[in-house]
Amino acid sequence: MAIVGRHHNLFSSTIIPTIGRPELARAVESVLQQDCPPTEFELIVVNDSGRPLPAAAWQDRPNVTILNTNHRERSVARNTGAAIARGRFLHFLDDDDWLLSGSLRSVMDLAGQSEAAWIYGITQLVDRDGAPLILLDHRLAGNCFAPLMAGEWIPLQSSWVRSEAFHAAGGFNPALTGPEDIDLARRIALSEDFAPLDGIVACVGMGQAGSSTPWDNHSRQSRAAREAILDDPRTYPRLLSSAPTALWRGRAGRAYATSAVWNLRQGRPLRAVGRLGTALRAMGNAGLALFDPEYWQAFLKPYASVTFAAGERNRQSA
Amino acid sequence: MTPFLSTIIPTIGRPSLIKAVDSVLAEGQVLAEHEIIIVNDSGRPLEHNFDHRIVTILNTNRRRLSVARNVGAAVARGQYLHFLDDDDWMLPGWLGEFARLAAAHPDAVLLYGGLQIVNQAGKFLGELNLGVTGNCAAHVLGNAWIQVGTAAFRADSFFKAGGFSPLILPAEETHLYRRLALAGEFAHTPGLLMSLLREAGWQTTTPYEKVVENLRISREAMLDAPGAWTRLYHSAQTPYWRGRNLKAYMASTLWNLKSRRWTTALSRSLYAAATFLAAGTSLIDQDFRQAIKDTQVSATADRAMAAHNLY
Numbered sequence: 001m002a003i004v005g006r007h008h009n010l011f012s013s014t015i016i017p018t019i020g021r022p023e024l025a026r027a028v029e030s031v032l033q034q035d036c037p038p039t040e041f042e043l044i045v046v047n048d049s050g051r052p053l054p055a056a057a058w059q060d061r062p063n064v065t066i067l068n069t070n071h072r073e074r075s076v077a078r079n080t081g082a083a084i085a086r087g088r089f090l091h092f093l094d095d096d097d098w099l100l101s102g103s104l105r106s107v108m109d110l111a112g113q114s115e116a117a118w119i120y121g122i123t124q125l126v127d128r129d130g131a132p133l134i135l136l137d138h139r140l141a142g143n144c145f146a147p148l149m150a151g152e153w154i155p156l157q158s159s160w161v162r163s164e165a166f167h168a169a170g171g172f173n174p175a176l177t178g179p180e181d182i183d184l185a186r187r188i189a190l191s192e193d194f195a196p197l198d199g200i201v202a203c204v205g206m207g208q209a210g211s212s213t214p215w216d217n218h219s220r221q222s223r224a225a226r227e228a229i230l231d232d233p234r235t236y237p238r239l240l241s242s243a244p245t246a247l248w249r250g251r252a253g254r255a256y257a258t259s260a261v262w263n264l265r266q267g268r269p270l271r272a273v274g275r276l277g278t279a280l281r282a283m284g285n286a287g288l289a290l291f292d293p294e295y296w297q298a299f300l301k302p303y304a305s306v307t308f309a310a311g312e313r314n315r316q317s318a
Numbered sequence: 319m320t321p322f323l324s325t326i327i328p329t330i331g332r333p334s335l336i337k338a339v340d341s342v343l344a345e346g347q348v349l350a351e352h353e354i355i356i357v358n359d360s361g362r363p364l365e366h367n368f369d370h371r372i373v374t375i376l377n378t379n380r381r382r383l384s385v386a387r388n389v390g391a392a393v394a395r396g397q398y399l400h401f402l403d404d405d406d407w408m409l410p411g412w413l414g415e416f417a418r419l420a421a422a423h424p425d426a427v428l429l430y431g432g433l434q435i436v437n438q439a440g441k442f443l444g445e446l447n448l449g450v451t452g453n454c455a456a457h458v459l460g461n462a463w464i465q466v467g468t469a470a471f472r473a474d475s476f477f478k479a480g481g482f483s484p485l486i487l488p489a490e491e492t493h494l495y496r497r498l499a500l501a502g503e504f505a506h507t508p509g510l511l512m513s514l515l516r517e518a519g520w521q522t523t524t525p526y527e528k529v530v531e532n533l534r535i536s537r538e539a540m541l542d543a544p545g546a547w548t549r550l551y552h553s554a555q556t557p558y559w560r561g562r563n564l565k566a567y568m569a570s571t572l573w574n575l576k577s578r579r580w581t582t583a584l585s586r587s588l589y590a591a592a593t594f595l596a597a598g599t600s601l602i603d604q605d606f607r608q609a610i611k612d613t614q615v616s617a618t619a620d621r622a623m624a625a626h627n628l629y
Contacts (some may be wrong), residue, residue, distance in 0.1 A: 067376075069392045072477060080392040083378045083385045167381060170485040174477065233577075274581035 004008040011108055012160060013087030016078035018095035020049035021118055028058050030098035035105055038063045042262050044085060046077040075172035075180045082171055087279070089119070089160040092181075095159045096205050100124075103201035107160045110197055116141075116163035117192035118185070121201030123158040125311070134311035139196055142251040145189040146242040148182065149229070151303035154194070156181045157202040165192050179222040183229075191240075223262060231257050236278060246289035250298025253282040257299070322351035322397055323470060323514035324417060326390030328383055329404040336513075340366055341407035341513075345414070352413060355394055355478040357386040384482035384490045391473070391481060398429070405515060406467045409434070411592025412511040415469045419505050423451075427475035427502035428495070431511040433468045438517055446514075451506045455499040456553035458492060459540055460562030460609070461533065466491045466514040475502060488525060489532035496540040500549055534573060542572055547589050557600035564593045568610075 014031045018024045024045070031043050042063045047053050050071045058064060065084065069077050082090050089111065093099065103121060123136040126277055138154060140147055148154075161184075169187045172180045230237055243252045256279035262274035289295045325342050327334045334358070342354055354373045358364050361380045368375065376393065378386050391399050398420065402408065412431070419429040420449045432447030448454070448462045458464075471494075479497040482490045498504075540546055554560040567590035574583035 067393060070395055072392050074476065076388070076392050079385070080389050083381045083389040084376065085380055117437070167385070167484065171385070201541045270581040270585040275578070276583070309593065 010038070010040050010087050011111075012089045012091055012104060013044060013081075013085035013163075013231050014041065014091040014093055014099075015044045015046060015078055015081030015085060016093045016095055017046045017048055017074050017081065017162060018053070020047065021054060021095050024053075024095040025056060025058070025096050026260040027093055027098050028056075028064075030100070031093065031104075032058060032061060032064075033101060034099065034112040035102060036108065040108070041104060042086060044081040046072070046081045048072055050076040052152055057064040058082055069113075073174070073177050075176060077176045079174065082166060085163065090163050090166050091160045092156040093202070094157060094204075097202060099157075099202050100200055102199070106197050106199055106201065110195060111160070114195040115193070116195035117162040118154075118159060118188055119161075119197065120154050120159040121192065121197035121199055123155045124200050125206040126203045127207065128205055128240045130203070131253055132203075133310065135200070136307050136311055136316055138307045141196055141241040142193045143189070143238070144194045145186070145235075146248045146251055147306075148186045148189050149226075149255050150298075151238065151246070152307060153182050153305055154185055155202065157204045159185075161188065162192075163233045173225065176221050176225055178218040179225055182222075183225040186225075186229055189249070190229070190232065190238050201259050226255075227259060227262075230255065230275070236282070240282065240285060246286070246292035246295040247298045249289045250295040251303075252301075253286065253295075254278055254299045265285065319351075320397060321395050322398030322420070323400055323413065324355060324390075324394035324473075325355045325399070325400045325402055326355045326357060326394060327402045327404055328357040328359055328390065329364070331358065331362065331364060332404050334407075335364075335404040336366055337375070338402055338404050338407050341409075342402065343370060343372075344408075344410065345412065347602055351417075353396060355390040355424065359383075359386040359389045360628070369500045371413045380397040382484070384481060384484040384487050388481040389418035389614075391476060394473070397473055399473050399476050400467075400470045400512060402467045402512075406465075407513050408467070409510055409513055411509070412438070415509045415511060417509050419507050420470070423505035425503065426502045426505035427472050427498045428464075428469055429507075430464050430469040430504060431509045433465050433512040433514050434510050435514050437514065443516065445510060447506070447508060447510075448597050449508065452503050453499070453549065453553040454504045454541075455546075455549045456498075456559040456563050458495040458499045459537065459550060459566050460525075460559060461492065464491075465512065465514060467514075471498070472520070486536055488529050489536055492533060493536040493539070496536055499553070500540065500543050500546060508610075525593055537566060537570060538573075541566065541586065541589075547592065551596060553594070556605065557603035558605040558609045560593070560597045560600045561606040564590060564597065565610050565612075567593055 016027055028043065034041065042065065044065045044067065046069055048069045048071060053066065059066060067080060069080055073192045073316045078092050087258065106121065107119055122131055125134040125136060126132055139153065140152065165188055172184055176183055239255065243249045256275050260272045260275035260279060263275055281288060286295060327338055339354065352372060354569050356368060356373065356375045357378055358375055359378045359380055376389055378389055398416065414427055415431060432445050434445045435443040437443060444466065448464055449456060450457055475498060479494060479501060481492050486493045551561050553564050567586050571583050571586040571590055574586055597606065
């Protein structure tokens with residue numbers, strides 16, 4: 001008989017799904033070395049590799065739990081870790097990324113002052129050798145729904161999500177293997193606020209080389225997840241309330257207009273008409289912003305992360 | 319060795335758990351092909367020590383039924399997943415019956431059998447079995463009930479369907495059956511596999527007041543799925559189930575009208591018209607009209623449960 005999991009509450013549970021990559025040790029140590037009492041955080045490693053992990057000293061630490069799943073992919077592995085987690089906040093780290101020292105303490109300090117369900121810090125994107133590439137400094141606070149729908153990506157590795165908000169949203173969508181992180185952020189942003197930290201909290205590997213993400217399905221899955229969110233009756237009012245400027249109103253209109261085109265191409269004409277109707281409603285709601293060139297630039301321009309582009313510009317100028 | 323089947327028992331720590339586990343362990347002759355995962359969602363340690371080499375205990379933290387079952391499924395190694403509630407128990411021969419069904423229907427996404435209803439004194443009150451093999455889309459849309467303990471899910475199909483929804487609870491079982499029925503075939507045995515305890519005044523942990531709303535959400539998701547109408551059409555082999563299909567599209571049309579989802583309502587009404595025209599001579603059948611009159615409660619469950627005043 002094996003028994004896994006315990007009962008008690010603490011501040012943070014870091015969940016690392018792993019496919020057994022050797023970089024796991026670096027990820028684990030970066031969590032266990034945080035300057036917080038071990039009674040305030042735990043580490044749950046979900047070994048989805050289908051084989052036992054090589055023995056290591058960290059596996060005997062009292063605040064470490066190892067769960068074995070059976071090639072269930074990242075969303076199921078993360079949801080499984082989240083289900084046994086005892087933390088009030090959940091933090092999902094990949095096995096090839098790592099936390100910077102002092103990160104957890106910063107999150108605890110901000111969590112004491114903020115009611116936000118999603119607390120996040122600045123992310124340092126690195127190449128597969130660990131060399132710094134781009135700094136993701138979003139500075140998005142409060143209702144971030146429109147930016148998230150328009151292509152902003154806040155890495156999970158730099159984010160702490162309140163456990164009750166995570167479970168109220170239903171956790172990660174197991175059907176998604178790639179856009180599951182942005183999908184979760186959007187579903188939580190539908191009803192919850194975000195709060196940013198000032199400092200860099202995590203280093204995250206960038207690029208498709210060495211990535212375990214099945215990129216060939218990414219675009220199709222991403223569209224399906226976006227459609228499901230647009231179906232939610234909470235989406236329209238939340239989108240408008242997070243779009244105070246002409247730019248974001250243009251982005252909100254684009255969300256429905258592009259969906260209308262996609263549904264038409266999928267042979268779903270009635271749904272396309274429905275989306276077009278909502279796009280027109282959003283345009284009507286934009287009022288005078290319709291006469292602002294920024295509105296139409298935002299409406300016509302493909303979705304992309306403004307933060308990522310700014311990071312890339314800063315890197316090139318440096 | 320990959321087990322043939324994993325039994326997952328979520329529990330809130332009720333004393334009846336011991337009987338449930340013992341009934342599963344009683345299939346001694348095939349233990350090598352079997353594992354049991356108890357998911358203790360009670361938030362406190364279990365009082366009983368289930369010390370057996372095929373038993374694993376996982377402690378979740380009051381995450382409720384769907385999450386607890388999904389956690390058990392994620393760590394399970396079996397080719398088939400079987401979910402038993404902690405107040406039900408299996409009947410002798412159930413595991414062999416699943417093995418025979420799996421051998422006869424290797425492509426089926428779901429294997430299931432019957433259950434007996436008994437009262438606290440052990441008196442036999444009736445039995446339930448949907449009794450349909452193949453495309454069961456119309457049946458599960460029409461709320462025909464397959465008690466989860468009488469079913470074994472092919473693991474790959476379970477995960478492809480996304481497992482139990484944490485957001486549609488209760489009605490999480492029906493919602494999963496509906497997604498599975500769109501994807502593949504069910505296989506059934508007339509054998510009785512499980513025992514369900516019921517009697518007047520029976521207490522449940524399920525918040526039934528949310529069932530109607532959740533079934534409606536689940537119905538809309540099923541009707542939205544690409545190819546749903548064709549799958550439902552081929553599934554409805556009798557006038558009764560053709561009538562149930564029509565009722566589902568009509569109910570959905572009305573709900574979407576009330577919710578001011580005009581284009582979806584129009585789409586549903588067109589599908590309802592197609593269902594009506596495709597029914598042919600079924601339109602003059604008594605069963606067809608009865609199906610339209612029936613409430614959305616499962617006809618199969620209704621007969622046995624209502625006969626003993628168990629609702």
